[in-house]
Amino acid sequence: MTPTLQVQGLRVAIGASNVLRGVTLELQPREVRGLVGESGAGKSMLGRAVLGLLPANATITSGSIAFEGVDLLAMGEAERRKLLGRRIALIPQDPMTSLNPVKRVGAQIERLLRHHLGLSRRAALARAAELLAEVAIRDPLRVLSLYPHEISGGMRQRVLIAMAFACDPALVIADEPTTALDVTVQRQVLQLVERLRQRHGSAVLMVTHDLGVVAKICRSMTVLHAGRVLEDGDTADVLARPRHAYTRALLAATPRADRPAAALRPVPPDLIEQLWSEAHRLDQLAATEPA
Template sequence: MTAVLSVQGLHVAIGEGSGSANVLRGVSLELEPGEVRGLVGESGAGKSMLGRAVLGLLPANAIIAAGKISFEGRDLVAMPEPERRSLLGRRIALIPQDPMTSLNPVKRVGGQIAILLRHHLALSKRDALARAVDLLAEVAIREPRRVLELYPHELSGGMRQRVLIAMAFACDPSLVIADEPTTALDVTVQRQVLQLVERLRQRHGAAVLFVTHDLGVVAKICRTMTVLHAGRVLEEGETADVLTRPRHPYTRALLAATPRADRPAEALRPVPPALIDSLWAEAHRLDRLTATAPS
């Protein structure tokens, strides 16, 4: 079975010459059809940068220095830009972190969904708006016809996130990259959003790369997980195995630093600074080896 997404030895650097910095260091991972993989690590680990590399939305000063990204067997890095852009929103979709800044504040919700459908599915304006109503109903938004006429600021944060989820699954994608979509939501809405993403994933058969720093979210929704630090994969495997039998000291430290509802009196244990220092030292050593390796 061909993997939906295959990342092999991916190196991404920002800047030029002596001022450049590596943000991804030889990252490799695969997603099978229908798989939900959690991509976890603290801020700055390279989680969102990996998602941007897959989407072809790296910052202007970032380059893919080495490695390969394949989508359904096709090389995204070597793919002509028009062909790659045609996949975005249709075959590869994004659920962004901040719905308020991701939706256009001066356009009504219905128009924003409709333009996506008209562009990718060649629907008429009337058919696109009718389909938009169905999509909003699919993500459990009440009175979807009324909501189509509203502007983003007239919706709650949870409703805005539901709109973005509806747009992500609108064209029946094979791959959805969810970039911390529950970070700005309260616990109750967060649970509803996770249940919604899982229900839509099952209905559409999509693979999901779920970017998050929350191990609780990973435990709820992800079958497999990858642990990143300083742009390197430190551990990966079945979620249940990684969370119950972590092999890498960093993974064990992350678990120890996570508050437990069943142990409210237990003191929090931050990740030891000595461990972080050793991980960064190893990352910089690998950078030097890569820089001096023959091309």
């Protein structure tokens, strides 16, 4: 079976600084993989590399990214843009800044549907109402007429989820979609993503720093630190028998209902220092490799 996403030895640099150091991972059709790590680990940068949305000062120095067996990096910009929003979709982290504040919700969904599916305006608006109903938004016709600031943060996130799944994508990159939401809404959003994933048959790369999110909905997981993969495997196996000291430290620092708060342990600073030293050593080795 051809993987939906296959990243091999991906290296990305911003100026003289490496932000991804030889990242390799696979995502099978319909699979949900968690991409876990602390802030600055390179999680969102990997997602941007797949989407072709790296910052202007970022450069892919080596490696490959294949979507359904096709090399994304070999595609022209116009060809790649046709995939984005239709076959490859994004659920962004901040729903307030991701929606256009001067456009009504309905106009934004309509534009997406008309661009990718070629629907008429009337058909696009009717489909937009159906999409909002799919994500459990009450009175979708009224919500379509509102501006983003007139709806709650949870509703804005539901709108973005509806837009992500609107064109039956093969791959959805969810970039910390629950970060700005309260705990109750977080759970609803995760359940919604899982339901839509099953309905549309999509694979999901769940970018998160929350191991609780990974435990709930991810079949597999990849642990990232300083732009390199430290551990990878089935979620149940990694959480039950973590092999890397960093993964064990993350688990020890994660709040759990079955143990007291006093049992929490921060990630040891000497471990972080060791990991960064290893990363810099790998940078030096990579610099001496023949081009």
